[in-house]
Amino acid sequence: MQKRFKTKILSSLFFVLFVFLTSCKKSPSGEENLAALLPLIIAAEAAIVCPKSSPPSDIYISTTVVSANSNISGFSDPKKAINGICGAGELAGSLDVYALDITGTGATIVLSWGGKTVKNVTGDDFIVYDNSFRISDESNTYAMDPSVVQVSIDNTNYCGFNPSYTGGSINLMSSWTRFGGLRPVYFNMTTKPFTNSDLFTKTNGTFLLGGGDGFDLENLDENDPNDIGCNAALITNIKTNGFKFIKITSAADVNNPNTGNKFPWPPGSYNGSDIDGVVARELQ
Numbered sequence: 073m074q075k076r077f078k079t080k081i082l083s084s085l086f087f088v089l090f091v092f093l094t095s096c097k098k099s100p101s102g103e104e105n106l107a108a109l110l111p112l113i114i115a116a117e118a119a120i121v122c123p124k125s126s127p128p129s130d131i132y133i134s135t136t137v138v139s140a141n142s143n144i145s146g147f148s149d150p151k152k153a154i155n156g157i158c159g160a161g162e163l164a165g166s167l168d169v170y171a172l173d174i175t176g177t178g179a180t181i182v183l184s185w186g187g188k189t190v191k192n193v194t195g196d197d198f199i200v201y202d203n204s205f206r207i208s209d210e211s212n213t214y215a216m217d218p219s220v221v222q223v224s225i226d227n228t229n230y231c232g233f234n235p236s237y238t239g240g241s242i243n244l245m246s247s248w249t250r251f252g253g254l255r256p257v258y259f260n261m262t263t264k265p266f267t268n269s270d271l272f273t274k275t276n277g278t279f280l281l282g283g284g285d286g287f288d289l290e291n292l293d294e295n296d297p298n299d300i301g302c303n304a305a306l307i308t309n310i311k312t313n314g315f316k317f318i319k320i321t322s323a324a325d326v327n328n329p330n331t332g333n334k335f336p337w338p339p340g341s342y343n344g345s346d347i348d349g350v351v352a353r354e355l356q
Contacts, residue, residue, distance in 0.1 A: 100250045122158035122168060122262040130268050131261070132190075132352040133157065134183040138227060138317060142178030144343045146173035153181060153347040157201050159257025159283055161263070165215070165264065165346065166257060167201030172219075172322045172344035174337055179325035179344050182227065182317055188312040190223075190352040191349040196272055198284030200252035200320060201259070201348040216338060217253035217321035217345040220298065221287060223315040229301030230319055231310060234293035235335075237328060242338050250291065252320060253345045258283040272353050284351075289315070318350055 127133045133154065142149035150170050158168040173179045204216045218237075220344055222230040233250040240247035245254050259266050259282030271282040280286055292307045293299075300316030309327075324337035 075237045075319060092253060094270035104255055107300055114306050115242070122140075122166075122260050124262050127156040127261060128265070129155075131271070132185070132268060132355045134318065134350040134352070135186045136184045138182040138184050140181045142171060142173045142181075142344070144171035144173065144178075147343070147346065150181065153183060153325035155349075156261045157257065157259050157282075157284075157349045157351065158262070159201065159260045160205070160346065161205070161258055162206050162256045162262075165205045166260075166334045166348050167203075169203050169346035169348050171346050172320075173325075174322050174341070174344040175325040175334070179322040180319060181347055181349055184227075184317050185352065185355055187316070188355045189316055190318075191314040191354040191356050192289040192311050193354050195274075195291045195354065196280070198318070198350055198352045199271060199280060199282075199284040199286050200318075200350050201257045201284040203257065203346045203348055204253055204254035207243065210353050212245050213241065214245055214254065214256070216243065216245070217341070218248050218328045218335065218338075219252035219345040220321045220323055220335075222299070222319045222321075223289070223310060224319065225306075225310060225313070225319040228315045229306055230317075231292045231294070231299050231307055233291050233295040234296035235323070237323075237335055239328070239330075242336055250287075251323060252287075253323075254259070254284050255279060255285050257348060268351070268353070271351060298326055314356065320345060320347060322351075 137150040153170040158166045159164045181324035223234040224230045235250040238247045268280045273281040294304045328335045
């Protein structure tokens with residue numbers, strides 16, 4: 073079903089492009105329209121070539137879907153969250169993703185590394201990959217899928233990073249702190265490979281060389297009101313020994329402690345966060 077849907081998307085994109093190129097006249101507005109089509113073309117190309125094979129053995133991507141309940145048409149295969157990272161760059165989002173619901177039981181996915189433990193090392197310890205992309209050349213605005221990230225040793229008690237939304241522009245990245253689903257993904261295991269070390273290299277301030285959103289276990293917060301059974305002792309345990317499970321939830325299904333309501337969701341999106349995968353820096 074996923075493959076047929078993707079083929080339908082690609083066929084439609086190429087048809088639209090053909091009609092556009094054969095019917096438009098040279099004009100500033102025509103050039104702008106072509107620029108608007110570019111993200112779709114890039115995403116289509118990325119969908120064709122990735123993934124071609126199993127993830128590289130030196131990339132510590134999560135390998136097991138523990139729990140996934142969404143049913144977004146065309147993007148309901150949870151294996152897409154563990155089959156490799158297929159980023160489409162700054163201006164487009166990958167189509168090889170598992171889409172969460174905006175709210176409800178389908179708004180959450182739990183992944184693991186098949187019994188292995190993600191260790192706490194210096195700097196970011198894991199990266200969450202979504203399919204966000206930049207929508208404005210003149211400002212720091214992005215089409216984002218904000219997600220709340222929590223980790224666990226036993227898949228029962230979960231500790232989070234106490235994410236914060238400032239209440240500013242919903243598409244302005246600086247309005248969101250300690251969320252997943254904010255930054256574009258440059259890493260594509262087929263067309264733009266990186267080493268595991270490269271993926272955790274910072275560039276441009278808060279951006280990583282391969283994109284995505286990095287999380288440091290040192291930033292776990294026992295005062296996160298959305299924690300489940302978390303306390304200072306558990307956080308110390310995770311920092312010392314690592315974690316085995318990661319839970320990713322569409323932000324619109326999580327309470328914002330500053331307002332008492334759910335976190336807002338970017339307008340125009342018919343589904344929740346789109347999960348391309350999670351990569352750990354070090355496993356045991």
